[in-house]
Amino acid sequence: MFLYKQWENFCRELDNNGFNSVTAASLINDNVDKGDFLVLKHDVENNPSKALKFAEIENKYFHKGSYYVQAYLLHDEKNIEILKRIKALGHEVSYHHDVMDSNKGDLDEARLEFLRYKKLFEQNGFSISTVCQHGNPIIERDGYTSNRDFFRDKEIQNEFSSITEIMVNFKNKLRVNYKYISDAGYGWNVIFDPENNDVCDSSDKNTPISSLKEVITYLKENRYVIISTHPHRWHTNKYNAVLKDSMFKFVKNIAKILLKIPGMKKVMGRFYFLAKKI
Numbered sequence: 082m083f084l085y086k087q088w089e090n091f092c093r094e095l096d097n098n099g100f101n102s103v104t105a106a107s108l109i110n111d112n113v114d115k116g117d118f119l120v121l122k123h124d125v126e127n128n129p130s131k132a133l134k135f136a137e138i139e140n141k142y143f144h145k146g147s148y149y150v151q152a153y154l155l156h157d158e159k160n161i162e163i164l165k166r167i168k169a170l171g172h173e174v175s176y177h178h179d180v181m182d183s184n185k186g187d188l189d190e191a192r193l194e195f196l197r198y199k200k201l202f203e204q205n206g207f208s209i210s211t212v213c214q215h216g217n218p219i220i221e222r223d224g225y226t227s228n229r230d231f232f233r234d235k236e237i238q239n240e241f242s243s244i245t246e247i248m249v250n251f252k253n254k255l256r257v258n259y260k261y262i263s264d265a266g267y268g269w270n271v272i273f274d275p276e277n278n279d280v281c282d283s284s285d286k287n288t289p290i291s292s293l294k295e296v297i298t299y300l301k302e303n304r305y306v307i308i309s310t311h312p313h314r315w316h317t318n319k320y321n322a323v324l325k326d327s328m329f330k331f332v333k334n335i336a337k338i339l340l341k342i343p344g345m346k347k348v349m350g351r352f353y354f355l356a357k358k359i
Contacts, residue, residue, distance in 0.1 A: 104173035106210035149177035
């Protein structure tokens with residue numbers, strides 16, 4: 082169950098225990114000490130207003146987060162204003178890209194789309210130092226593995242050398258082995274090898290964490306940590322949280338059944354955008 086109240090309690094406990102989060106951009110740009118770090122990373126899929134709630138809670142307890150935003154959201158002025166409010170609180174607002182999926186693995190077309198949206202972010206006052214790929218769970222891919230392949234390409238890395246992809250080369254740029262905790266799938270897990278788990282499914286090696294309280298304990302034992310959340314899945318009241326969690330599990334179980342049918346993955350892939358909503 083994901084409730085804003087829980088996130089506020091968590092941020093308060095972070096502060097009480099001496100943990101202060103920083104943005105991913107500040108680490109890359111050498112603005113902070115890398116002796117240890119905590120990054121609160123948020124994938125903004127379809128609801129900037131919910132991301133703003135997170136940003137306000139974190140600001141209340143002196144935390145800075147990194148908010149990765151789907152580019153289509155910047156076509157709406159209301160969303161832009163909300164994202165500017167998030168930035169004004171000291172948070173990082175950057176690009177949550179899925180250029181390989183949207184261009185069916187065509188690297189040249191993906192590059193053009195990335196350039197177009199990078200410019201759109203910058204025109205609206207959001208500098209791009211770090212980015213994060215979007216993980217579409219039911220896309221049928223031919224000739225590429227995931228959106229991470231965009232920044233795995235050496236020519237792309239050279240062209241965009243000033244940009245770091247959280248899920249591809251963040252570790253190499255920082256030269257530290259960080260732990261990655263995610264709320265993906267409506268549950269907390271320490272993700273095994275987050276940079277490469279798309280190449281070889283290693284979900285059976287993930288380490289479950291029962292609660293945010295346990296995350297605090299984990300942080301006391303690990304110096305470099307990224308905590309990844311999806312704010313669109315968080316709620317004010319328990320009823321909505323339980324309903325959304327039940328809906329997610331229902332859809333997930335139906336999808337597992339349908340994916341066993343030959344050719345169904347291609348059909349379901351046309352509706353991958355629904356993953357941004359649940």
